[in-house]
Amino acid sequence: FxxxxxxxxxxxxxxxxxxxxxxxxxxxxxxxxxxxxxxxxxxxxxxxxxxxxxxxxxxxxxxxxxxxxxxxxxxxxxxxxxxxxxxxxxxxxxxxxxxxxxxxxxxxxxxxxxxxxxxxxxxxxxxxxxxxxxxxxxxxxxxxxxxxxxxxxxxxxxxxxxxxxxxxxxxxxxxxxxxxxxxxxxxPSSGAGGEGAGIGQNHALSTEVLVAPPQPGARRVRQITAELGLTVLAVLRPVDDGLREMAAARGETPAAADAGGAPAARALLVEGPRDSLLRAAAARQVHLLAELKHPPDPGGNGRDIRLAEATLAPRSTLAGKTLRETDFYHRYGLTVIGIRRHGETIRQPLARVRLRFGDTLLLRGPRDRIRRLGPDPDFLLLEPVENPAPDYSRAGRxxxxxxxxxxxxxxxxxxxxxxxxxxxxxxxxxxxxxxxxxxxxxxxxxxxxxxxxxxxxxxxxxxxxxxxxxxxxxxxxxxxxxxxxxxxxxxxxxxxxxxxxxxxxxxxxxxxxxxxxxxxxxxxxxxxxxxxxxxxxxxxxxxxxxxxxxxxxxxxxxxxxxxxxxxxxxxxxxxxxxxxxxxxxxxxxxxxxxxxxxxxxxxx
Structure with missing residues (x-):
């Protein structure tokens, strides 16, 4: 026990x-x-x-x-x-x-x-x-x-x-x-109220990113992460062709090698202020690996994308499983870009983390998808959303x-x-x-x-x-x-x-x-x-x-x-x-x- x-x-x-x-x-x-x-x-x-x-x-x-x-x-x-x-x-x-x-x-x-x-x-x-x-x-x-x-x-x-x-x-x-x-x-660090406008402080976020150096050499990658205030926890792997294709389909080139033979983008596990990471991703200085694999708004205009924090409820069916095992993205239509446990950010690749009751997931995706988590017994949203109205006609009964x-x-x-x-x-x-x-x-x-x-x-x-x-x-x-x-x-x-x-x-x-x-x-x-x-x-x-x-x-x-x-x-x-x-x-x-x-x- x-x-x-x-x-x-x-x-x-x-x-x-x-x-x-x-x-x-x-x-x-x-x-x-x-x-x-x-x-x-x-x-x-x-x-x-x-x-x-x-x-x-x-x-x-x-x-x-x-x-x-x-x-x-x-x-x-x-x-x-x-x-x-x-x-x-x-x-x-x-x-x-x-x-x-x-x-x-x-x-x-x-x-x-x-x-x-x-x-x-x-x-x-x-x-x-x-x-x-x-x-x-x-x-x-x-x-x-x-x-x-x-x-x-x-x-x-x-x-x-x-x-x-x-x-x-x-x-x-x-x-x-x-x-x-x-x-x-x-x-708490963020809510469902809007992009970057959470319900609390700018907590550290540990997540996987791609950094495409504009010139050859790993030294430039270190310069980029230093300028953004990011700590590199691990170098994960080179970007594979599948990710290049997904990025190209979205009009991005995080992994492209230029004519001069610049190296492919580095996949890194980094930690830094949440808002800094999100601003860097918006400016395409770095690319959130989770969003290259699972775009938060596939085919959309991106105007209704929101952040939300959701805690795993006591009876959550996700407890004991990894994000990959739950097929989280296809099941909920939301991208997990960070996980906190016991007040600390988890410093390992997110797909390998076995979820526990009380884990807080930082989610990014369409407002309507976030809203659907409200009545879901697997989650407790940390920001009020417009849940389906209770059946007040039977309240007296x-x-x-x-x-x-x-x-x-x-x-x-x-x-x-x-x-x-x-x-x-x-x-x-x-x-x-x-x-x-x-x-x-x-x-x-x-x-x-x-x-x-x-x-x-x-x-x-x-x-x-x-x-x-x-x-x-x-x-x-x-x-x-x-x-x-x-x-x-x-x-x-x-x-x-x-x-x-x-x-x-x-x-x-x-x-x-x-x-x-x-x-x-x-x-x-x-x-x-x-x-x-x-x-x-x-x-x-x-x-x-x-x-x-x-x-x-x-x-x-x-x-x-x-x-x-x-x-x-x-x-x-x-x-x-x-x-x-x-x-x-x-x-x-x-x-x-x-x-x-x-x-x-x-x-x-």
Whole structure:
């Protein structure tokens, strides 16, 4: 998980298979997770969320952000955290972040607030908002599943709300007050708004170019690149005849040898300021190799060519493939002239790069082709475009279906998994989205990862590992907290110190795991340990399990801790250290608020 050498869903299936092969669980137990109520609930929430998006239900929140955010930086940060948190309470975290990102970027431009000051709050708000309801995030559902499996009543739909609202409010205040000091004032590099007129700074671009020297000798090639401020990363190859023919067909001669025997153009991998490269290409001082192979406007007049940045979405079918394998140009009609990953430009030939979730592609092509990427589930455009209008005529129906499913679950009329499943079916039958859209709405990687990891929790129980870890934590809690005599003189109404110290330890362990695993995996691993810890200390399991649920969603200290973090990592041009600077103190704050509040609501 931590190295990302293998995908989380593949690792989860391997874990389930390994547990069955070693006899730690039966075959039935190894694959029971895929049919668990938690998996059904998460799938249903994905589909119902898509129904709300398809019918324009989220548009009200984006308009509200513009009104509440105003033009003040701190006010806009707070509004971003609270509104995405509200949306995340009823739908999956990453979906809420994706819906709100274009509105946040637009509001930031209106208020002249850099995107770097807003996108980390957007990601963190989506995580905190998921803590306000039982269906807001997978760890809440998995904690409930563990309670049910042990014979305890699960948390109700709104049992998470008091602590969830408290940590959401604390996070909003922290980010609004300290965010402008801790967050970088950076911008994404370009947008769909026009050639060379992007939505942010002039980032470095690494791409392949052809340089045709006007006189013999490689020295002149070096002079040209130096004058343009370009760094030559590699000399790739001479230009072949096919490229000469393509260039000649466009009235260009980048590879022609003159009568004096001048050498053919050099194909170079270069890096330099994006705007300088594009100006040089427009002046034909250099030729973008990608555009010689794949003209951005074949047969057109070139007047409607635009730049755009698009990030690979969490469920993108392009992840793990190269541009050549996806036949990107013929599939989308756009030319990829650069790729950024984790805030850094990729310095290798683009056709060989295996794309990953979160990669940002710099695209060039006709406006209408760029516009078509708007509703494409494989991409998230970093600049608002004129997408097909939502079907507002069914917005009320979608809201009624979602509200009805949540209401039936909250009232205890239906189990939350059954309510979610029926709600998903109703969205399709009611015409709020097509069955194909429902299939695409489900994040199958998340579903497989949860289903494959659930047997690990079973193995921890059946092998006694959870009991051993719980006893160790109980002993640590006893050492950390005061003795029985000190606990006896604590003021009335305050929680005993030993259980509180043990909760702090299990919360810290869960937080450490969720930075490198998925939040679902962290909850699956720690839930059985937390239950055994409660039994070892002879206390109620509910405060301990609430701490686990909150801690599993406190994935703030690294960009790899959650998909929402990865989504904004490239889009905000962040560095790894930006997450550490903001996320670590926020993590400590959330843990402190949780430890102070949870025992008051859920006594030991």
């Amino acid at each position: 931590a190295t990302e050498k293998l995908r989380a869903d593949l690792m989860a299936v391997m874990v389930a298979a390994a547990l069955a092969l070693t006899g730690l669980v039966t075959v039935e137990q190894a694959f029971a997770g895929f049919g668990s109520p938690a998996v059904v609930t998460v799938s249903g929430i994905f589909v119902m969320s898509a129904g709300l998006m398809r019918t324009g239900g989220s548009d009200h929140l984006t308009r509200l952000l513009r009104r509440l955010g105003g033009r003040g930086e701190r006010r806009l940060i707070a509004a971003t955290v609270l509104l995405v948190g509200l949306l995340s309470s009823i739908m999956n975290n990453i979906g809420a972040a994706i819906i709100m990102m274009p509105a946040v970027l637009a509001a930031g431009r209106d208020a002249k607030v850099p995107a770097g000051r807003l996108l980390i709050p957007l990601a963190f708000g989506s995580l905190l908002g998921g803590l306000t309801t039982a269906v807001g995030t997978p760890p809440n559902l998995l904690v409930n599943a563990a309670l049910t499996a042990r014979g305890y009543a699960p948390f109700g739909l709104f049992d998470f709300t008091p602590t969830g609202l408290a940590v959401l409010g604390a996070g909003a205040v922290f980010l609004a007050v300290l965010g402008p000091r801790l967050l970088p004032a950076r911008e 979608a809201a009624a279906i979602f509200g009805g499913a949540i209401g039936l679950a909250a009232a205890g009329v239906l189990h939350v998994s059954l309510a979610a499943a029926l709600g998903a079916v109703a969205m399709v039958v009611g015409g709020c989205l097509r069955i194909e859209e429902a299939h695409r709405a489900i994040d199958w990687r998340t579903i497989i990862a949860i289903g494959g990891m659930l047997p690990l929790g079973t193995a921890l129980e059946t092998t006694g590992a959870a009991t051993l870890l719980a006893e160790w934590l109980a002993r640590l809690g006893a050492d950390a907290g005061p003795g029985a005599g000190a606990a006896a003189v604590l003021p009335a109404g305050l929680p005993a110190a030993r259980p509180l110290a043990a909760c702090a330890l299990i919360g810290a362990m869960t937080i450490a795991l969720t930075q490198i695993l998925t939040n679902a995996a962290a909850a699956i691993l720690m839930a059985p340990i937390a239950l055994n810890l409660a039994e070892a200390l002879a206390i109620s399991p509910y405060p301990v399990m609430m701490i686990v649920a909150i801690a599993a969603s406190t994935a703030f200290a690294t960009p790899v801790g959650h998909q929402s973090n990865m989504l904004v990592y490239n889009a905000g041009a962040y560095r790894f250290t930006d997450f550490v600077k903001v996320g670590l103190p926020l993590t400590l704050l959330i843990l402190a608020v949780s430890l102070a509040l949870v025992p008051l609501i859920w006594p030991f």
